[in-house]
Amino acid sequence: MSSIVTEKDVLNALSQVMDPELRRDLVSLKMIKDIRIDGSKVALTVELTTPACPLRQQIQRDVEQALLALDEVDSVDVTMGARVPEDKKIRDLPIKNIIAVGSGKGGVGKSTVAVNLAVALAGCGAKVGLLDADIYGPNVPMMMGVHALPPTPQGKGIQPAEAYGVKVMSIGFMVSQGQPLIWRGPMLHSAIQQFLQDVDWGELDYLIIDLPPGTGDVQLSLVQTVPLSGGVIVTTPQQVSYDDAARAVSMFKKMDVPILGVVENMSYLRMPDGSLRRLFGEGGGEQLAGLAGAPLLGNIPIEEAVREGGDQGAPVVISDPESASAQVLMGLATSVAARMSMIDLG
């Protein structure tokens, strides 16, 4: 006797399907919406909580297989959607999550990580903004290949520049090149406020902020001014970078900013014979992740393509997506989005 499948059967079957990144099942993550049953046909929507690329197709296949395994089902129609959950702390702005990329030390690759993270998330279909808050050396315009803001139409907010699907704002657009600028506390505070309130960001899933190096007053006041949803900390493998990055960990912790993870940059250089040279030592990333109580989200190798991409305004995830560093950076974007959604979902 053939019976009819019920909504309960569908949910039961799907409670065995895991989101590979979040490592929880789709039902308890409340991702299954709009179940429609017509005889032996089942239709439903999976609403992901991150852009979930490149895992989206795998999830769709897993859902189809789990349902087709039921005797009573012979066709499945899955619609894939995504709705990034919002950080309730952010009021008055149509921005769902604000993520800062920081480190204690200069030159470790913060801007590189921030830029590639933003571009990779946008490439997955998320709405992304990138705010370069590095008042000492705003490198984001060069790295994104944009050098000026578009004109502001009358009666509208400041229009951000746009590149690779990312809306970009930088302190660099405001100062002439090569001109030193002395920032005093209140001035910086109001500049950052302006970047958040007066720039016409539109709706964003993620605003990525490239922080200036260090953990002094400037950084602290930034972290206090902006309602940060999470922080990503970049370090290189060696001790001096670790020591400085440890200060960034305590800064985020003191300000109650959840640390989404640690990224170790310049982890190794692959030699022509395939062996790895660890020019900057090893272990810093792992040690820092332990201290932060957060995962080590990736080890980025030293590759010419990264530096070239930065200098030429074509981030490596775009200019050389097959390179080892681009692969790590794309994986990083997926993990950061996943960690952020877990925090938002509580």
Ligand SMILES: Nc1ncnc2c1ncn2[C@@H]1O[C@H](COP(=O)(O)OP(=O)(O)OP(=O)(O)O)[C@@H](O)[C@H]1O
């Ligand atoms: N994995 C890498 N392989 C090769 N070059 C890299 C790598 N990571 C960063 N670089 C290069 O190193 C330089 C410094 O990186 P970046 O500007 O991202 O660091 P930063 O931490 O933002 O520095 P600052 O503290 O000055 O803001 C850049 O020229 C960048 O292209």
Ligand SMILES: [Mg+2]
């Ligand atoms: Mg930088």
